[in-house]
Amino acid sequence: MNVYEKYLSGDEPDMEQRVALIREAIRASFERSADQPNHEFNVVEMEAFFAFLTEHFAADRFRADVQGIPKHMVRTTDRNFIVTVPGRSPESIVLVAHYDTWAGFSKKAPGAYYNATGEEVLKQYLMRDLLADSPPPLTHVYLFAGSEECGTRGLVSQVGLTVALSLISLGISTASPVYFLASIPFLPLMVYRFGITGTRHFVTSLPEKDKALIRAAIAVDSVGEGAVYIPENEMGANFIRAIFPYEGSERLNDLLEEAAHLNHINFHRFIAGGTTDSVAFLEERPALRAGLREKHIPAAALITMSPGKCSPFIAGGKLHTSQDTPDRVYAEPLAEVLTILDYAFHILHGGEKPEKPREIAEHHYARLYRDGDEYLVALKDAIEPNGQNLNSIFSARGSISGSHAKLKVEETLSWGVETTLDKEVKDLRPKAQRVDVSVLELRDEPTEIRFELPTGIGRRLIAGWNRSIGWFEHVMGRYSFLAMFGSALVVGFLPTSILEWAVVRYAPVSRFVADYYLVTVFAVIFFQLAVLFRLFTRDLPTWMDNAYHHENRADNLASLRRASVQPST
Numbered sequence: 001m002n003v004y005e006k007y008l009s010g011d012e013p014d015m016e017q018r019v020a021l022i023r024e025a026i027r028a029s030f031e032r033s034a035d036q037p038n039h040e041f042n043v044v045e046m047e048a049f050f051a052f053l054t055e056h057f058a059a060d061r062f063r064a065d066v067q068g069i070p071k072h073m074v075r076t077t078d079r080n081f082i083v084t085v086p087g088r089s090p091e092s093i094v095l096v097a098h099y100d101t102w103a104g105f106s107k108k109a110p111g112a113y114y115n116a117t118g119e120e121v122l123k124q125y126l127m128r129d130l131l132a133d134s135p136p137p138l139t140h141v142y143l144f145a146g147s148e149e150c151g152t153r154g155l156v157s158q159v160g161l162t163v164a165l166s167l168i169s170l171g172i173s174t175a176s177p178v179y180f181l182a183s184i185p186f187l188p189l190m191v192y193r194f195g196i197t198g199t200r201h202f203v204t205s206l207p208e209k210d211k212a213l214i215r216a217a218i219a220v221d222s223v224g225e226g227a228v229y230i231p232e233n234e235m236g237a238n239f240i241r242a243i244f245p246y247e248g249s250e251r252l253n254d255l256l257e258e259a260a261h262l263n264h265i266n267f268h269r270f271i272a273g274g275t276t277d278s279v280a281f282l283e284e285r286p287a288l289r290a291g292l293r294e295k296h297i298p299a300a301a302l303i304t305m306s307p308g309k310c311s312p313f314i315a316g317g318k319l320h321t322s323q324d325t326p327d328r329v330y331a332e333p334l335a336e337v338l339t340i341l342d343y344a345f346h347i348l349h350g351g352e353k354p355e356k357p358r359e360i361a362e363h364h365y366a367r368l369y370r371d372g373d374e375y376l377v378a379l380k381d382a383i384e385p386n387g388q389n390l391n392s393i394f395s396a397r398g399s400i401s402g403s404h405a406k407l408k409v410e411e412t413l414s415w416g417v418e419t420t421l422d423k424e425v426k427d428l429r430p431k432a433q434r435v436d437v438s439v440l441e442l443r444d445e446p447t448e449i450r451f452e453l454p455t456g457i458g459r460r461l462i463a464g465w466n467r468s469i470g471w472f473e474h475v476m477g478r479y480s481f482l483a484m485f486g487s488a489l490v491v492g493f494l495p496t497s498i499l500e501w502a503v504v505r506y507a508p509v510s511r512f513v514a515d516y517y518l519v520t521v522f523a524v525i526f527f528q529l530a531v532l533f534r535l536f537t538r539d540l541p542t543w544m545d546n547a548y549h550h551e552n553r554a555d556n557l558a559s560l561r562r563a564s565v566q567p568s569t
Contacts, residue, residue, distance in 0.1 A: 003024050003025040005056075007124075008056065018124060019334045021124065022117070026112050026117065029045060029116060033110060038111065039076050042076075042099050046081045046144055062084065062130060063084045064083050065081075066080070066082075067202060074147055075147040076147050077147055080145055081099070081146075082142070083142040083144075085129040085135070085139065087140060090139055091213045091214075092210075093215055093217075093348055095122050096122075096218070096219050096278070097119050097220045097221065098146070098148030098277055100148055100149050100198075101149065105320070109319075109324050112326045112328065113222055113224040114324055115222055118219075118223060119144060125341070125345075138215060143199065143202055146198035147196075147198040148197075160186045168180065169488055169492055171183070172489060199281075200283070202280070203280045211284060214298070217278060217299040218252075218299070218341070219302070221302070222304065223304045224328070224329035225305065226304045226305040227304060228265055228304050229303040229304065230260070230268075230300065231301050232248050232477065233477070233478055234282060234301065248299070248300055249298040255343075255347055257417045259340040261389075270547070278300055281296065304336070356415075358379075358392055360442060360447070360449055362381055363449075364380060364556075365451075365561060365562070366378065368405055368437055369432040372431075375407055376429065377394045377396045377409065377442065379394070380421055380555075391417065391418060392412060393425060395413055396408060403439065404437065404439045405440045407443070409443065414428045419551045420555040422434070439452055444568075446568050448567070449564070450562070450563045451560035451562055453561070467550070470553075473547035477544035
């Protein structure tokens with residue numbers, strides 16, 4: 001039986017069954033692929049899926065289109081496959097996953113994780129739409145994008161770009177114009193677009209009115225191993241946008257993060273390199289969106305990865321290799337991504353957020369604000385299993401005596417996932433002002449919770465330090481390409497300078513270098529490469545991603561801390 005026929009019979013599958021169906025579909029595809037070239041097989045599989053849809057569903061339930069990609073934009077596969085499920089509203093949600101794989105240096109790459117996982121996630125949501133009793137509230141567009149991978153042409157461009165940057169780095173560190181001159185033939189590659197061409201063609205081909213109707217575009221790319229990533233900003237597919245990445249859509253990212261917080265899903269915000277299909281939407285600047293001028297089409301990405309396991313250049317890596325097989329697609333990250341997408345669809349369709357995701361006594365930090373005659377209590381649950389925080393804002397009434405506030409909680413006004421309580425409150429009430437108190441007693445029948453401000457100058461110093469480190473890490477993440485290029489310059493310049501200084505100052509070092517010149521040169525080069533390898537694959541991405549933790553800790557240190565919880569009297 002075709003895997004997709006299993007959706008046609010029986011009740012709607014639960015989460016465990018949904019994950020099992022995705023993994024089964026990936027295994028079945030792997031068995032069919034045999035020795036067929038990746039690009040040909042990718043297209044044949046999508047054509048077979050379209051034939052299945054045409055056979056089993058009425059033509060008025062969906063529209064299936066095959067969009068050719070212009071020859072000059074083709075990198076791997078030469079077409080996009082698009083399925084549109086009309087909703088009760090013309091406003092749309094676009095779910096995109098690239099269906100192409102690229103073998104890289106391998107004879108063949110099965111592409112189970114990268115990106116059959118994303119492809120099968122889209123197919124599952126599509127099947128759910130087609131089997132539903134009524135159209136969805138919003139129109140759903142499922143874009144199976146071709147030529148997301150850079151292909152051989154893109155690889156050549158990236159290698160050439162790397163050579164150019166290396167020559168420029170050497171020119172800076174040695175002050176020699178020869179290296180700068182040698183880099184000139186490679187400089188045109190700095191504006192070369194080497195990926196996501198299928199999705200870019202889809203977006204640019206849309207009429208302006210259709211672009212303006214897109215409520216959200218979410219890319220699902222490689223979601224079968226490791227922790228979830230919801231990138232805060234994304235590199236574009238050219239050199240300029242690698243240096244100055246696109247900012248993500250804050251509201252859409254917050255929505256995806258809310259789902260993670262509510263379900264205790266660990267997630268990260270920074271990926272040190274790479275790009276995915278959501279960038280094509282962020283590049284667009286619709287002239288008008290619902291009467292308001294906005295920077296771009298709201299777009300975000302969902303990715304999962306384990307440190308080192310994605311790149312083919314790291315031990316155990318599998319992308320673009322024959323090791324990207326179905327047995328390395330795992331259930332937990334798939335379930336986490338489906339959970340996040342379920343919540344996103346629910347909210348985008350007009351569903352209600354949970355009114356009160358945390359009880360007051362579950363919060364650990366607090367701040368007090370006043371908006372006119374109303375008191376606002378902002379509380380933070382900052383010790384979750386996933387290390388992230390969830391904030392709640394309540395209205396309250398009561399009195400303040402000196403620096404001691406006694407208030408009774410009335411209703412939940414809002415909740416969210418901002419890093420700082422100040423930002424959370426300002427998003428809700430821009431005119432609210434913080435009220436500085438050292439003790440805050442809250443009554444929330446049948447409980448009383450006491451928050452106290454820790455004393456000591458050390459707390460403020462530590463808060464300031466964490467705030468500074470968090471800001472620096474955030475800037476590194478925002479400009480990750482520059483951070484890495486700067487690190488390469490330092491690693492290239494510093495060891496050589498230290499060695500030259502030691503040769504001049506210390507005769508034994510001078511004699512050793514003279515006697516073992518080649519050994520010394522190779523040892524320095526090996527050391528530099530080892531340090532860069534460690535920085536690029538582990539340390540720099542970790543530091544960038546830790547911006548949240550330092551910013552959050554600084555905010556916590558400046559807030560009142562929960563001291564006691566007891567029954568109200």
